[in-house]
Amino acid sequence: MATTESKSEFLVRRLGHFTVAFCALLVINFAIPRVMPGDPTTQFVGPGFTEEARQQMLEQFGLNEPMWEQFLLYLINTLTGDFGLSFSRYPTPVFELMMERLPRTLFLMGASVSLSVAIGVPLGAFGAWKFGQRQDVLITQGSLFFRSIPTFWLAILMLFVFGYLIPIFPLGGVSAAGTEYTGLLDYLADLIYHSVLPIVTLSAYFVAGYTFLMRASLLDILPENYITIAQTKGLSDREVLFRHAVPPAVLPVITQLGFQIGRLVGGAILVEAVFSYPGMGQLMFEAVLARDFPLIQGTFFLLTLTVLTAMLIADLLYAFLDPRVGGS
C-alpha cells in the first residue's frame, strides 16, 4: 500500500477533519434550541422565573440581539467554558455541574475501553490462533451472547445479582456528598468500588466487539506469506503470533476504537441512568427530563467534544503505530 502522503500531511488532514467537525458541532449546538418549535425565549427562559430574572436571562443570553450577535456571544461563551446557569439547579453554572461529573464519566468510559481492549484483543487473537477448535468455538459463542444481550437488561441483572442477591457492590451512586477522603488513594478506591458494576456492564458489549474484530483481523493476517516465513525462519509459534501476527492485526482494531466511542457514550448514558452513577450521562438524562436547556446544550457539547477528541486520538495512535501511514 504505497502512499504519497507524509506523516505530517496525514496529521494536518486529520486535524482539519477535527476542526470541521468541531465547527459543525458549534453551529448545531447553537441552532438546535433556536430551530426547535416555539419561541427560543420560552425554551431558554423557564416559566418559573420572575420578570426581573427573565429580563436578566434574556440580557445574559443576548436573546434580544440580532442573530449574528447572538452567535458571536455564544461562540465567546462556549469557547470560554461559559454555558450559562442551570434552570433546574438555578443559579449553579452549567460548567460547574459538568466539571463535577465529567471525570467520573471519563473514568467509566476509559476503564471500559481499556478493559474491553485488554480482554477482547488477546481473546480474539487466541480464538483465531485456535481457529475452528473447541476454544475458538467457545470464544465465538460467548462473544455472540454478550453482544446480543441488551445493555440495559444486563445492567439491571448485574444490579439485581451483585447489588441485591449477593450485595458485594453498592446499589448505585457514589459516596454521599461531603464524604471525607483520607487521600487520593482512598478517593480512587471508593470511585472504583462504586464503578465496578457500571464498568463491567458497559464493557461486556465492547469486549465481544473487540474479540470479533481481533479474531477476524488476525484470520486475515495468518495466511500471509510473512507469517509462514517467520515460522520457517525459526521463530516459535508464540513469537510468530505476538511479533508478526498481532501487530499488523491490531491496527484495524484501533481504527475501530474511534468509531465505537459514539456507541460508548450512548451506552454510558444508559448505564449511568440504571446505576444512578452521577456522571455526564446521568446529568444529561436529568437535564432532558427537567427541560433544563442550558444544561442540555452544555452536556451535548461536552459529550460530543469527547467523542471527537477520542476519534482524533485513535487516528493519531493509528498513524503513530502504522508505518504505512505516511512515509518517514
Add this chain to the structure above:
Amino acid sequence: MTESELMNQRSAPSDEPILSVEGLTTHYETDDVDSVVQAAENVSFTVSRGQTIGLVGESGCGKSTVGLSLLRALPPQGSIVDGSVYFDGQDLTTFKKKEIKKIQWNRISMIYQGAQNAFNPVKTIDTQIREALAKHDVVPKNQRRERIEELLQKVDLDPGVADRYPHELSGGMKQRAAIAMAISCEPDLLIADEPTTALDVVVQAKVLRMLLDLQEEFNFGMVVISHNLAAIMKVSDDIGVMYAGNMVERSSAENIFEDPQHPYTAKLFGSIIDPQRPPKQVENIPGVPPDLRNPPDGCRFADRCDLATEECSAQMPAFEPKNESTEHLAACFHSEEVSR
C-alpha cells in the same frame, strides 16, 4: 549430530548430491474427509552443490508443493505421505519439528512464491533479516548489522534499505530483499519459487543473473520453480517437468529442449523457437489438467495428448530412462513418437 559436525559437512566439497528426493508424495486434506488433493505423486530428483534443477509445469501441478515439502514447511492441511527427502544424507521426512527447525532457513532456505508479501508490513527489513541471523546464531550480535548491510549489497540494494519498511520498496527491491533474507544464513540449498513473476522483463533478467552469481559465490544447490520457460532454461542445469502432481520428464536442460521424451514437454517447449527469446507461457495447451482430488488411474495427461492410446488411460507409465541414457527419464509409453 553436533553443531560442529554439521558445520564440517557443510564445507566439505563432495560429488554426492546435497539433496536427493525419492518418490515424494504429498497430499492435502480437504474439507471433505473422504478426499485428499494428491498434489505431488512419486516425485524424484537430485541436486548437487552449485547445481540447479528447474521445475516447470502449469499452474496447480504441484511445483510449490514439492518446494514446501523439501523445506518441511507445508501448510497444516498438507503432509508428506510417502517417499524420502535425503538432505546431506539424512531423511528429512523422519525429522521431528524441533530438529527440522534447525535445518529450515539455516541450511535449506526458500524464496517464497509471492515474495511481494515476504515482509511484515509493520517491521523494518533489518528486523526481519536479523531474526533469521539471531535464531540460527550465524553471526555474533554486534556484527549482525554489518552482515545485513553486506547481504543487501550482494543483492544490489543500498544498505540503507535495512531501515526501510516494505511499503517503501518497489516490487523489484522487495524481491531482492527477499533473496537477501533467504541467503542470510548461507544455506546449502535454496528453493526459489517463482522468483521473477510479478517483475518486469528487465528486472527479471537481473534477478536471475543475481541468483546465479550468488550460487557461484556460496555454492548452494538450487531448486528453481517457474512457469517462465525462458527463465528456467537460463538458470537450470537440469529440468524436471511436472504435470498434475507427477514428474513426467527429467533431464539436462539441453536434452529437454532438443529431445523431449514426453508429449507434454514437447508441447511446452515446442512453442519456444529460441530459448533466448521470450517464450509463450505454459498455459497454451488446449484442455485442462485433471482434478487432483480424483486423478485418472492411467497417465494423467492422456485426455489432452495426441499420442494417447487405450494403454495410456489404463495404466500409469513408469518414470524410466529413455534414449539409452540413465540421465534422461520420462513417463510415457510413446516416447519414440514424440518430436519437437
